[in-house]
Amino acid sequence: MPYEGEFASYRPLHRITGAARVKALLGRSRVFTASAGEIEPTPTGAPATDVAAPEFVIAIDGSTAEVDVVNGYPGAKVGYCTVASVLLNLKLVELLDQSRPIDPVKFRQTEEPSTIDAALPGSNVVTRDHISARDSFREALYEIFHDEIIDEDDQTRLLDTYEELLALKPLTNPPACPYESVGCDRNFPIPARLTSCPCDKRRAVYSTDALRVHERFRETGSNGEAFGEVMQVWERVLLLHLLRCFERRGWLAQLTRFAFMVDGPLALFGHPAWLSAAISSELKRINSRLRAETGRDLLLLGIEKSGTFVEHFAMIDQTERPGELLFQPRDYFMPTDKYIKRRVVYSASEKRYGLDTYFGRKVFYKTTSGARIVFNTPFLSDAQDTLESSDESLYSQLPVSCSLLDKMVSSRYQNAVSPIVSAHAYAAIPLSLGSKVLQQLARALMRDGAANGR
């Protein structure tokens, strides 16, 4: 085995692709060629809507960084995770839009955007009396969820929301004990809270062990993938936490005034993928209550900034005639299971694409300004939970999602959605989420409600 990184510097890439073995492998691989009868994208004009646009957007976006630390052990690293959540008042944005140019300092003055952050042990960072960096990491992950109280008025911990989701996890195929790597051979369902392993050692077991992120943890080298998994779980549990806060406070009907945006697909990958089914059933439950109260559906968008689908959308938009694009402004296209497997991620499997990972489906949309956006719309009912049909009438939230994107697409960043960009870059925003998110929401709702006579 060559040393890590050695191979690449040793031999230029073009020589590798020219190598006989690579050529032989490619010769055996499937090549996509457009042929008669091939499934084609079918852009359709987004239907008009008379549903009122949301007044507020809540955007959630996290990021992670791994940093080297000095503790006397070689290669010691710490993961730094941040979740930025931004509350954007669309009415204020419209007002400010009318008085361009906007003074960014003035815009930012209202409140400092606050974020939630945490440091997680990486390789060779062992806290207290733990036996390894992996166990230090497991404890820190539990503490993040345990200590995080999103709102000072509502003492519900992020852990409570997580454990509600954990309760929905099927008990079949119980995972290996988190101490498997040091000799424990038990398999058992991970319970809520802090418990102990059923073997004689009675070592600490945390409810967050059910996420099994620690199985990806490496005692030496980079843990970027493990920190990435923590991030995607954190963002999505936070989303559910906020929705459940609305419900607990009796503000469910107010949800019709909000749109939620998360960074990335409405999915969970890797070991925590089981959360996807739990989140999906929670979303369907909350939405059925919302629908019963208001006749409206939840507005939630997952925005994909990069990846296979973003690349594919750019590719199919180019026609054979130079300068002529396939998608006109306000055209959308919802790829079906068949389309995805034939054209995007080749598969001959009969299992639905993303069945175990996604709680929503992809939509390609071109905004009025001509930006290409790949977003995910959630499965809000069992009827919506399909990739068979591209029938938009199944998804009543679709027209509103499209017109929201028309408003939100950033003029600063090509094909990017502004609240996501804001959440990511701490950009100028009139309100922010943080330790007092619900207080801020309540104030915004009351102020606004009084003005509207609601």
Ligand SMILES: [Zn+2]
């Ligand atoms: Zn054990």
